[in-house]
Amino acid sequence: MPRLSLLLLPLVLILAACNPANQAALNGDGSAANGGLPTQELSSYGAQPAVMPGGLTASASGFDGPVQPGSQRDLQRFASDRILFDTDSTRINQQGYALLTQVAQWMRSNPQVRLLIEGHADERGTREYNFALGDQRATAVTQTLISLGVAPSRLSAVSYGKERPEVAISQPGAWSANRRAVLLVM
């Protein structure tokens, strides 16, 4: 029985993320009203990264405790470490550009920080193409940050293609969360 409810959990969360009315079911700290769920599971379904930043890279301690300047959590709080893309697109959309502007500002405040930019694709493409797509997305983020004044030497990039989805479910909601670039503090 516990195993079954664990399996069903992601479905519930996806539905919650897709329906704004269900947002009320989540507490302010990101835990479910009735479940006492771990924080990072909920925040990983960020269809709107500006509102719900973070994800699987969030530490096990969640969002409690002091935030180290220049850390991954600092980046998540100040801007976001997730940039989402439209289907089959490598274009930085308006929301993504706004976030990257904040990231660039954060990079100016934390001049010691280097970023690894991971490009990811959803599972609805072929493997080789998705590697290239992830590369193009990582490059799009890199070039945008450079155009916003970040030194190229502080940025490196890698594509994961469709090899590392953040959300395991085979549903459109998960696919949009998986079409992403992740900014990792090195």
Next chain:
Amino acid sequence: MNRSRSMVSNFNGALRIRSTVSGLLSGIVLVVLCLAVGAAQAQNAGVVASKEIELTISGSGARQVPVAVVDFVGGTSQETDMGMEIARVVRNNLSRAGLLRTIEPHMHPQDARAALANLQYPQWQLAGSDNVITGRIKISQYGRLNVEFFLSDTVRRNQLMALSFSTMVNNWRRVGHVISDQVMKRLTGEDGAFDTRIVYVAESGPKTRRIKQLAIMDQDGGNHRILTSSDLLVTTPRFSPASQEITYVALQGSTWRVFIYNLETGQQEVISDFPGRPTAPRFSPNGDRMVLSIHLNGNTDLYEVDLTTRSRKRLTKSQGIDTAASYGPGGRRLVFESDRGGNQQIYVQSLDTGETRRISRGEGRYAAPVWSPTGEWIAFTKQKDDKFFIGIMRPDGSDERLLTSGFVAESPTWAPNGRLLAYYKQAPTEFGDSMETALYAVDLFTYQERLVLTPSDASDPAWSPRLR
């Protein structure tokens, strides 16, 4: 680095094949028979039009040649056991071959020893078995295995073939595969692909932290082993058509590297120590070159690497993604996918003139083309209406046929005979939070699809050339 590009295969010990047409046995008559080859070739695949897309469906219309595989006879219990195992390998191979049909052992009118000593042609013919395979095995005190096998025609009442093999005992499955290829060729005129192997990516763990290791097995799933450690994320392995070498892309730290793995020496070598991010490598037909994609300065283009000198040549300069290239049989033409025209389509490019032509014409996206070893076909992955399809088309883009479909179906790979195609399919499990990922193979004569059993989830198959 002193890398020899001309390899002599010596995997798992040499296998010597000795034809005994005139020596070992008296009274062997080799008659050239025109068995049901014509009938087999004449049959056409049943093509059924679904609502939106034409899918060539499974089903065999061919007359299948019936053959009985009798257990091979041994003296000791070890020999008897191995004789049964070898016969089982042959039986399984031939029953999956499409053009052949094996007779169940319980239908055999004679036991193994009697059939070997004195084959009663009429009884076997009556049992529906037009052909019978018998054999005997002997294991020397030095661990050497000797196998003799005989193929008999019960209709014409003569022996078609008698061969003897000598190898190390641990190489016994190969004997079964070599016999299967010999029988296939003799009875159907077609080359089998039984004495071959398949490398693939063995998958385990949750989808978000998938473990992907390089694995290899005989084409029937035997002799399975894992080749790489679990901390190396491996994708897109490809066999060299000319040697027992595999190229693949693997993640080390945050860098993807292109490796060459030599199966005979176990040595791995990185060949991507150049600027840019490499993907989708594939050997040229004689293994002296490699085509791959490199993402550099914001663009993904095709490059060719000379594996002897390591010099690199850029092959495409289009805006957009050029990837998943595969050489034509002569090594002077490439087929690849590009989204230069807006979405993924298949193009053929001459390496001599640079002339490039789009060949895919249907609706949907076309990806990952692979030229068949015979040059007749190009296999591809197609995406349309939220589904994946595996299909084949002629090198000029005509005669497109879709062979199978799935939630995901991709990575087609050709057997060296050019008539078997393996690929992987993926479908969400009941709860939708993970995938079942498995290898399949389809026979282009019968259009029968079969599951290729693997110990774990499996993707990205790559068929070996024939062993030597």
